[in-house]
Amino acid sequence: TFGIVRVRNRPMEVKRNIEKARNGLARDTVGALRDAERALKDARDIDGNNPEAIALSAQVAALLWRDYGDAEARKRAVALIATGKAGTGGIVASYLIADEPQQRTAADALLAVGAGGGPLGHNAIGRILRARGDFTGALKHFERATKSVPPFLRAVTDLGDFYKDQGNLEQALNYYRTAKAAHPNHARSIIGAAEVRLQTGRDLKESLTELRAVEADPQSAPSGPDKLRFELALAKVLAANGDRAEALKRLVKATETITDRPEAFAAYAEVHALSGAHDKAELEAGRAVKM
Numbered sequence: 001t002f003g004i005v006r007v008r009n010r011p012m013e014v015k016r017n018i019e020k021a022r023n024g025l026a027r028d029t030v031g032a033l034r035d036a037e038r039a040l041k042d043a044r045d046i047d048g049n050n051p052e053a054i055a056l057s058a059q060v061a062a063l064l065w066r067d068y069g070d071a072e073a074r075k076r077a078v079a080l081i082a083t084g085k086a087g088t089g090g091i092v093a094s095y096l097i098a099d100e101p102q103q104r105t106a107a108d109a110l111l112a113v114g115a116g117g118g119p120l121g122h123n124a125i126g127r128i129l130r131a132r133g134d135f136t137g138a139l140k141h142f143e144r145a146t147k148s149v150p151p152f153l154r155a156v157t158d159l160g161d162f163y164k165d166q167g168n169l170e171q172a173l174n175y176y177r178t179a180k181a182a183h184p185n186h187a188r189s190i191i192g193a194a195e196v197r198l199q200t201g202r203d204l205k206e207s208l209t210e211l212r213a214v215e216a217d218p219q220s221a222p223s224g225p226d227k228l229r230f231e232l233a234l235a236k237v238l239a240a241n242g243d244r245a246e247a248l249k250r251l252v253k254a255t256e257t258i259t260d261r262p263e264a265f266a267a268y269a270e271v272h273a274l275s276g277a278h279d280k281a282e283l284e285a286g287r288a289v290k291m
Contacts, residue, residue, distance in 0.1 A: 010046050017043035021056050021202035025120065027183050028153040030068050031219025035074075036060045037170060055089025059120050062096035088116035095124055119152040119220055121143040126158060129223040134173065138162070153179045157188040185213050185220035185229065194233040204240045207277045211237060232267045262291040 020256035024036030064073035096189040108220035145155030160175035179189035194207040231254035238247040255264040265288040272281035
């Protein structure tokens, strides 16, 4: 009887695991992606040919590689794509794991499938179009991703970044707050909010608390591409709150292996200027300008 019930419940178990994985993918943190990966493995163990589970598995594995440098996850993504059962999810994953020379070809393939790639596909297309200068098209795809159920937090913060870069700081802050409401330690939304507050000069103690909370939560650690951005934001917020010595200490540690990023030297200049060391500030700013 138990065996019969288990067999009958298998489709429901697969569905529950897929739903759990969708939620993890939407939350956009390393901890949530790991949870999604485990749920999808359970789904594939029950039904190894389920196309939705295979497609989502390829996307999650590709993100773990692209954002967190997980080489084993990249191998899993390649294997899942190679099954030919991942559909448009496989095209999204192929774009995410593409090496630099293949990026353009992979991006064109993703643009060709358009709406078929799900929320992650829409978000990736939005980033491609934004990089190519098609801001109207980028906004359309970002907004489509935010309207998924559950909302895709990566797209919510991309909209925040878009409006911040356009100078619409209040609109940007609203998007960052929306993402933070869904996940209190969502790293990119907290980084973005801190950058806005640094420009407006208000609520900087709140940003310091939020950045410290992210730092204390390994499950919400910033992605590889966002680590320097996080450190620069935290250093500037520390300096603005009067702790310039700690700000400089963190900057030195964060940038000791980086010699080709002008943002780092610009941050040094800001912190030195806040502490009144104008000669040092001018020197660091000059380095940034030359770069």
